[in-house]
Amino acid sequence: MNTERAAGQTPDNALDRFHGVIPAGGTGTRLWPLSRAAAPKFLHDLTGSGSTLIRATYDRLRPLCDGRTMVVTGIVHRRAVLEQLPEIDDMNLVLESEPKDSGAAIGLAAAILHQRDPSIIMGSFAADQVIAPVDVFQDAVREAIHTAARGYIVTIGIKPTHASTGFGYIRAGESLAAEGAPSARAVIEFVEKPSQEVADGYIESGNYSWNAGMFVAPVDLMLKHLSANEPALYAGLMEIAEAWDTPQRVKVARRVWPTLPKIAIDYAVAEPAAAAGDVAMIPGVFNWDDVGDFAAIGRLNPAEENSELTVMGEGARVFSENASGIVVSDTKRVIALIGIDDVVIVDTPDALLVTTKEHAQEVKKAVERLRASGDTDVL
Numbered sequence: 001m002n003t004e005r006a007a008g009q010t011p012d013n014a015l016d017r018f019h020g021v022i023p024a025g026g027t028g029t030r031l032w033p034l035s036r037a038a039a040p041k042f043l044h045d046l047t048g049s050g051s052t053l054i055r056a057t058y059d060r061l062r063p064l065c066d067g068r069t070m071v072v073t074g075i076v077h078r079r080a081v082l083e084q085l086p087e088i089d090d091m092n093l094v095l096e097s098e099p100k101d102s103g104a105a106i107g108l109a110a111a112i113l114h115q116r117d118p119s120i121i122m123g124s125f126a127a128d129q130v131i132a133p134v135d136v137f138q139d140a141v142r143e144a145i146h147t148a149a150r151g152y153i154v155t156i157g158i159k160p161t162h163a164s165t166g167f168g169y170i171r172a173g174e175s176l177a178a179e180g181a182p183s184a185r186a187v188i189e190f191v192e193k194p195s196q197e198v199a200d201g202y203i204e205s206g207n208y209s210w211n212a213g214m215f216v217a218p219v220d221l222m223l224k225h226l227s228a229n230e231p232a233l234y235a236g237l238m239e240i241a242e243a244w245d246t247p248q249r250v251k252v253a254r255r256v257w258p259t260l261p262k263i264a265i266d267y268a269v270a271e272p273a274a275a276a277g278d279v280a281m282i283p284g285v286f287n288w289d290d291v292g293d294f295a296a297i298g299r300l301n302p303a304e305e306n307s308e309l310t311v312m313g314e315g316a317r318v319f320s321e322n323a324s325g326i327v328v329s330d331t332k333r334v335i336a337l338i339g340i341d342d343v344v345i346v347d348t349p350d351a352l353l354v355t356t357k358e359h360a361q362e363v364k365k366a367v368e369r370l371r372a373s374g375d376t377d378v379l
């Protein structure tokens with residue numbers, strides 16, 4: 001057993017050892033045609049705040065890690081990410097030549113940080129989530145850091161607002177009575193996306209939280225579980241990490257990265273670590289949204305007073321009469337809606353989407369059909 005955990009003590013400098021990691025991947029296919037492969041959703045302002053999702057993520061973490069932040073993203077997004085985050089230096093911008101899922105992305109960040117200092121505590125937070133109030137989120141992360149310093153991989157579980165079948169769940173156990181983290185609880189297991197009946201039971205029990213993919217952990221513990229469960233992935237990531245801060249970085253990364261297996265961090269680390277008793281959870285009592293579809297954008301951007309229609313887009317030209325829903329316009333075309341409810345319209349120069357909020361989750365099917373038919377110029 002970890003001696004810090006056994007003694008119930010938290011090292012005084014735990015917060016000083018914290019480094020933020022922002023995985024910025026995926027294309028957000030349910031938000032097509034607004035979100036594209038070259039301009040995924042984390043590069044957009046989807047809340048009307050004036051800040052893109054990745055910028056907001058960085059700003060939430062900045063008071064916690066004082067600029068000690070690493071971003072993992074696709075090589076094609078390098079310029080756009082640096083425009084959003086000019087503070088990120090070259091050594092802390094990890095570029096993937098091809099997508100390899102979260103196991104490789106988060107694992108490489110852990111390996112590079114471990115190479116620099118094995119005592120680092122990392123916190124991984126996706127670039128495309130909307131969170132408020134920020135101070136409540138930051139308090140939860142501080143509790144997670146204190147808990148991680150005792151020898152745990154810590155996840156922040158989101159308090160469910162309804163019995164969703166679209167999220168994985170975390171089953172919490174007993175309180176850990178951790179110093180500096182009064183709400184910390186042991187994690188019994190991670191559960192896959194459930195059926196509606198099962199999800200209803202989870203909510204009634206009060207012991208389940210949504211899994212938002214937030215992880216705070218000592219890098220050495222993260223790599224210990226990665227090595228045990230995915231040795232080939234671990235070996236490749238360590239090879240890249242050893243060369244990262246040397247002139248051999250690009251050469252080694254180009255050779256090794258394409259050979260790495262694809263696996264989610266949940267399967268590679270979180271689930272087996274939970275089975276070993278090494279995972280804890282901090283309840284997240286803040287508002288959280290993964291902006292999974294256009295219905296979510298409608299929730300995050302309420303219609304103006306005396307209107308049931310949310311309109312987004314600089315200079316959008318929309319006329320409505322007895323209409324409700326959301327319109328996102330990236331053109332100067334006039335859009336007129338008359339007598340239509342819960343509509344979703346997304347107008348871009350080369351693609352137009354028309355659906356309803358009820359069917360917003362199915363937008364990805366259009367992307368799949370377009371890709372299959374070879375119409376990749378609009379993806």
